[in-house]
Amino acid sequence: MMEVVERVDRLERVFASFMERTEEALADIRASTAEIRASNLRTDAILLEMQRQAEKDRQQADRDRQQADKDRQQADRDRQQADRDRQQADRDRQQAEKDRRDFNKRLAEASDSMGTLVEDMVAPNARRIASEIFPDDPVIRVAQRFRQTHPADRGRSIEIDLLAAGQRHLMIVEAKRRLGADKVREFLDAVRLIPEFLPEYAHHQLIPVVASVSIDPSIIPFLNRSRVYGVAMGDDTMQLVNPGLADSAPR
Template sequence: MLEIEERVDRLEEAQHEFVLSVGIEFNKLYNSQMRTEAELRAFKDEMKDFKDEMHVFKQEMKDFKDEMKDFKNESRQANREMNRRWGELANKMGTLVEDLVAPNLPRIVRELLGQEVMDLSVRRKRRLADGRTWEFDAIALTAGDLVGLNSTKSTLRSADVDHFARELEAFREFFPEYAAWPVVGILASLSVEESVLTYAERQGLVVLGVGDQIMEIKNRPGFAPKYW
């Protein structure tokens, strides 16, 4: 009987220790879960704060890009206006070719024709034996044996286009040394109307005008110059 009581006591003690142990482990698990949930809540709060900060950052970047776009547009407009005024001043002084067109011809020829200008002359005049005289505003000679012939007008008109076409036809008569060289006609002006630009393009003429750069190509995409 005593032995049974001892076994029962040991069993009750073991059961008590088991319940106590389970309680401790459950309490640990519960505390761990509470910490995890707290950490998750904190993480979610941090993510929300991060998203809010990113939203503010994106808005600031958008505002910055808009400001930069406005600044570039204003700078571009100011640059165009400065170039226009410079052109008007050069025109009044009679140095439009020397100051605006000729310095930009090498770049224009390189961009449009892919050739380097090796010789550039301004106000080139030639007199024939029969007394006829013709003056060309600018002549650019490239390393690839090509002639870029320029005519510059303050305001370009259809009549100027027709006159320049006659100049191109007469060029080799006045400069027979370039008889075998292809010739590209390059018109330049401070002001070019769309209708005149279209008329010049139909005749295969390059047209330059004041823009972001002092002189830029005004021909539309897909334009191919004519070789005389």
């Protein structure tokens, strides 16, 4: 009987020890489970915050992209407006140039009809034209619209529309309303008399120039053969129509 009691006691102690260890194991499991649950909650919170931040970043990226699109569209509109402004400025400039050319042409025609082409259009450009023909001989005298009496024969005189003199060159200009070969020949005949009427220029190289509002291109070869310069109205002012003649002229 005592043996049975002892075995029962031993079994109870073993069972009690088993239950104690089991309870400790369960406590460890519960603690681990709680820690895992807390870790999962922290992980879920981190993931949720990351998702929220990612959504914010995506929305901000969308706003930035939309703003960039707006900026690009505005830049395109600004560029197109700048192109339109530039084109309008070009048209305005071209119109202003055309208006200026038309005005200068009308002024030259009016001066020609009133017989003041020399005073209005040629004389203001005399020094420039002379410098294009003989650039190495600065102009020291310009005179216009005068009658010169022959120094030895007071009964003879010539009319000179304009002259421009340097130390070695004398430019004689005559204005013509209509320029033809016969007019050029008459002018050359008069130019040949210049040394008689202006002996102080007897040793100067004579530069004959005919001026007109317009010069027909067909007569330019004749002018070149005759060694006569032509001056006509250009876009802005009076210009040489045969400037190449100066390249072959003696200095």
